Amino acid sequence: MTTRWLTPEEQRAWRAYLGATLLLEDALDRQLQQEAGMPHMYYSILANLSEAPERRLRMTDLAELLKITRSRLTYAVGRLEKDGLVRREECPQDKRGSVAALTEEGFATVERLAPGHVETVRATLFDQLTPRQVGQLEEIFTGVAQALQGEDAGGASGDVPWRRRSPPCS
Amino acid sequence: MTTRWLTPEEQRAWRAYLGATLLLEDALDRQLQQEAGMPHMYYSILANLSEAPERRLRMTDLAELLKITRSRLTYAVGRLEKDGLVRREECPQDKRGSVAALTEEGFATVERLAPGHVETVRATLFDQLTPRQVGQLEEIFTGVAQALQGEDAGGASGDVPWRRRSPPCS
Numbered sequence: 001m002t003t004r005w006l007t008p009e010e011q012r013a014w015r016a017y018l019g020a021t022l023l024l025e026d027a028l029d030r031q032l033q034q035e036a037g038m039p040h041m042y043y044s045i046l047a048n049l050s051e052a053p054e055r056r057l058r059m060t061d062l063a064e065l066l067k068i069t070r071s072r073l074t075y076a077v078g079r080l081e082k083d084g085l086v087r088r089e090e091c092p093q094d095k096r097g098s099v100a101a102l103t104e105e106g107f108a109t110v111e112r113l114a115p116g117h118v119e120t121v122r123a124t125l126f127d128q129l130t131p132r133q134v135g136q137l138e139e140i141f142t143g144v145a146q147a148l149q150g151e152d153a154g155g156a157s158g159d160v161p162w163r164r165r166s167p168p169c170s
Numbered sequence: 171m172t173t174r175w176l177t178p179e180e181q182r183a184w185r186a187y188l189g190a191t192l193l194l195e196d197a198l199d200r201q202l203q204q205e206a207g208m209p210h211m212y213y214s215i216l217a218n219l220s221e222a223p224e225r226r227l228r229m230t231d232l233a234e235l236l237k238i239t240r241s242r243l244t245y246a247v248g249r250l251e252k253d254g255l256v257r258r259e260e261c262p263q264d265k266r267g268s269v270a271a272l273t274e275e276g277f278a279t280v281e282r283l284a285p286g287h288v289e290t291v292r293a294t295l296f297d298q299l300t301p302r303q304v305g306q307l308e309e310i311f312t313g314v315a316q317a318l319q320g321e322d323a324g325g326a327s328g329d330v331p332w333r334r335r336s337p338p339c340s
Contacts, residue, residue, distance in 0.1 A: 004292055018237075019315050020318065021191055021311070030329075067189045068196075118176060126180050133309070133310050138183035140303050147297075
C-alpha cells in the first residue's frame with residue numbers, strides 16, 4: 001500500500017499540535033510539582049474523585065475517565081494512598097479493593113490546588129483562544145477521541161488503555 | 171485574586187483535548203513500541219535528525235525542536251546510542267560532545283518506521299478532520315506554543331524546557 005504522507009498543511013498542523021502539547025504538559029506538571037510535589041496526572045485523579053458521587057470511583061471507571069491503563073493508575077493511586085490523599089476500598093460486589101475514595105485530606109488538597117491549576121490552564125491555553133477557537137478545539141478533539149475509542153464504526157481499533165488489563169471489579 | 175474558573179464551554183474543550191491527547195500518545199507509542207521497541211519521543215529524535223543538514227544537530231537545538239529538557243534528551247540519546255542509531259560527536263566549537271548524529275543504521279530505521287508511523291498519525295488524527303479543521307488545529311496550537319515560549323509579550327514566562335540546563339555547546 002502506498003504511504004499516505006502528510007500534506008504540507010497537515011505537517012504544519014501536526015508539528016504545532018505536538019510542540020504546543022509538550023509545552024502545555026510541561027507547564028502544568030511544573031506548576032503542580034512546585035505547588036504540591038505531584039504531576040498533573042495525580043492532580044487529575046484527585047480532581048475526578050472530588051467530583052464523583054461520595055467522592056469515590058471504581059478503579060476501572062477512573063482509568064477510563066483519565067484515559068490511562070489500569071497498571072499506570074494502580075501505581076499512581078498507590079503513591080497517593082501513601083500520602084494519605086486516597087484510600088483503596090473493597091468493591092461492594094467483590095473483595096478485591098478496587099474502589100478509590102478521596103480522603104478528607106485529599107479533598108482539602110484539591111480545594112487548595114484547584115485555583116492555581118485552573119489559572120495555569122487559562123494562562124497557557126484559553127487566554128490564547130477566541131471563543132470560536134474554544135468551540136473548534138472541542139469539536140476537533142471530541143471527534144478524535146471518539147474514533148480512538150472505537151465509538152465510530154469507521155474509526156481506529158478501539159484498543160483503549162483502560163481495557164488492557166482485566167478489571168477486577170466490573 | 172478571584173479565580174477565573176473555566177466556563178462550561180471551556181471545560182468541555184479542555185476535557186476533550188486532554189482525553190484525546192492521552193489516547194493519541196498511547197496509540198503512537200504502542201505502534202512504535204510494537205514495530206521497533208521505542209516510544210514516540212525516540213522516533214521523533216531520529217526523524218528530526220534525518221531531516222537536518224548532514225543528519226546532525228546540536229543537542230541544544232534538538233531539545234528545542236522536541237520541546238523537552240536537555241536532561242530528558244541526554245537520557246534518550248544515550249539509549250539510542252547504545253542501539254547504534256545515534257552517535258554523539260564533539261562540537262566543532264568545543265570538546266564536550268554535544269552534537270547528535272544519525273548513523274546509517276539510524277537512518278535506515280527511520281526509513282523503515284516512517285510509513286507505519288505516518289499511517290497511525292493519519293488514521294488517529296487527520297482522517298478525523300476536515301481540511302478546515304486542519305487549518306484550525308495549526309492556528310490554535312501555533313498561538314499556544316508562541317505564548318508558552320514567550321514570543322508574545324503578553325504571554326507566559328518563556329521558561330522553556332530546553333533552556334533549563336545550561337547547554338554545554340552554544
